[in-house]
Amino acid sequence: MSTPIIHTMGQQAGRRSWAEPYKIKMVEPLRTTTREERERAIKEAGYNTFLLHSADVYIDLLTDSGTSAMSDRQWAGMMLGDEAYAGSANYYRLEAAIQKYYGYKYIIPTHQGRGAENLLSQSAIKPGDHVPGNMYFTTTRFHQEHAGATFHDIIIDDAHDTASAHPFKGDIDLGKLQALIDKVGADKIPYVCMAATVNMAGGQPISMANARAVRELTAKHGIKIYLDATRAVENAYFIKEREAGYADQSLEAILLEFCSYSDGATMSGKKDHLVNIGGWLATNDQELFEEARNLVVVYEGLHTYGGMAGRDMEAMAIGIEESVNVDYMRSRIGQVRYLGDLLDQWGIPFVKPVGGHAIFLDARAFYPQLTQDQFPSQTLAAELYLDSGIRAMERGIVSAGRNQVTGDHHRPKLELTRLTIPRRVYTQAHMDVVAESVQHCYEQRAKVTGLNMVYEPKYLRFFQARFERR
Numbered sequence: 001m002s003t004p005i006i007h008t009m010g011q012q013a014g015r016r017s018w019a020e021p022y023k024i025k026m027v028e029p030l031r032t033t034t035r036e037e038r039e040r041a042i043k044e045a046g047y048n049t050f051l052l053h054s055a056d057v058y059i060d061l062l063t064d065s066g067t068s069a070m071s072d073r074q075w076a077g078m079m080l081g082d083e084a085y086a087g088s089a090n091y092y093r094l095e096a097a098i099q100k101y102y103g104y105k106y107i108i109p110t111h112q113g114r115g116a117e118n119l120l121s122q123s124a125i126k127p128g129d130h131v132p133g134n135m136y137f138t139t140t141r142f143h144q145e146h147a148g149a150t151f152h153d154i155i156i157d158d159a160h161d162t163a164s165a166h167p168f169k170g171d172i173d174l175g176k177l178q179a180l181i182d183k184v185g186a187d188k189i190p191y192v193c194m195a196a197t198v199n200m201a202g203g204q205p206i207s208m209a210n211a212r213a214v215r216e217l218t219a220k221h222g223i224k225i226y227l228d229a230t231r232a233v234e235n236a237y238f239i240k241e242r243e244a245g246y247a248d249q250s251l252e253a254i255l256l257e258f259c260s261y262s263d264g265a266t267m268s269g270k271k272d273h274l275v276n277i278g279g280w281l282a283t284n285d286q287e288l289f290e291e292a293r294n295l296v297v298v299y300e301g302l303h304t305y306g307g308m309a310g311r312d313m314e315a316m317a318i319g320i321e322e323s324v325n326v327d328y329m330r331s332r333i334g335q336v337r338y339l340g341d342l343l344d345q346w347g348i349p350f351v352k353p354v355g356g357h358a359i360f361l362d363a364r365a366f367y368p369q370l371t372q373d374q375f376p377s378q379t380l381a382a383e384l385y386l387d388s389g390i391r392a393m394e395r396g397i398v399s400a401g402r403n404q405v406t407g408d409h410h411r412p413k414l415e416l417t418r419l420t421i422p423r424r425v426y427t428q429a430h431m432d433v434v435a436e437s438v439q440h441c442y443e444q445r446a447k448v449t450g451l452n453m454v455y456e457p458k459y460l461r462f463f464q465a466r467f468e469r470r
């Protein structure tokens, strides 16, 4: 494992910092609020940061989804929108960009990632099937279960250990995968769902060697692999930085090799592709393509727009090209790491090593006085908002939802509060403000008493659940 080249801290002589490889051409003013205003706002929002009005938020770290700043080239591309109902020129440019950078044969555009997950799940899964994955993602698992499959987490144990320094905590445990195949039979496993990076594990990457090994194992059993490619370019950067033999390879080359170990992918363009909306399903399997292309017209739109406007597809095609620029990716990952380095210096507990898109605060370590049923991660997100107007997100028992059979809470080992960094949006000074607020909440941690859930939606409850202070 080579030493990361990004240094942002310290005052050493000869120090060389990186800076963002872009400058600001347009600004969006931010509003600050008083503590009283925030008390009122978070109470009205049922202590759920998803229910806050964004106008009441100062620094918005709810998500990196669709919150990227587009480039001048992307905005220029918006003017080239060909809004023909069928066969838009922008669709063909998008298709070519995905084929070039990801290497898949057949492409179906969708309105966003979950649209692609729906098409894949409905096309590939039969009731009674089993889908293993390197940790779950909320919408991904939902669609798999909705199509009748049982999800199995086959990520390595290190992923569940917030203190483990494993460089590829997103890796799949081949023993767990083999055990599942032995137990349920290969014919009950339509595909392995392989995420790169693993969002719920803290944006942790999966290594090329692991992807290759999973390919070899599944090939023996005739099991397909579908990649959740949402942050696969960020994953490629970690491979370049950490995996032997890849330091001198371009992100393009690494991405292509990585994707070559899968049969297709679902994509939320709202992350790596630097756009505000959009997604796609890709596959090399003609039969699955035919099936999914039949379904796309039911759920999304015609197969040459899939819920996106022509201009959105154009901006996405340009964003794909920009996302594989190594200077961009160095500053992207570097900014997240900068925030992590500050928190680490101050002894704040969070998931290490720092992942690609976010810092995941360890809410159990913040609030050992709270049980999981008192929603420690949800509580920390509310406390951060109250302290400074920063908006974070719960990634713990609320996000995990309930077991559809038993009705009990899923009880994830990790109770995390996510500070997600939008791409190309905030500066290092914003990161300083965030770190200082987190530190203040950490100092105040002993006073915190947790929350009760008073309204619980049936599906993906974390979006709309409401809480009261205990």
Ligand SMILES: *Cc1c(COP(=O)(O)O)cnc(C)c1O
Residues within 6 Å of the ligand: 065, 112, 113, 114, 115, 137, 139, 140, 195, 199, 228, 230, 267, 268, 269, 270, 271, 278, 279
């Ligand atoms: C965001 C996300 C999705 C879902 O994509 P949407 O565009 O939000 O529908 C799927 N997988 C991962 C890993 C994600 O981060």
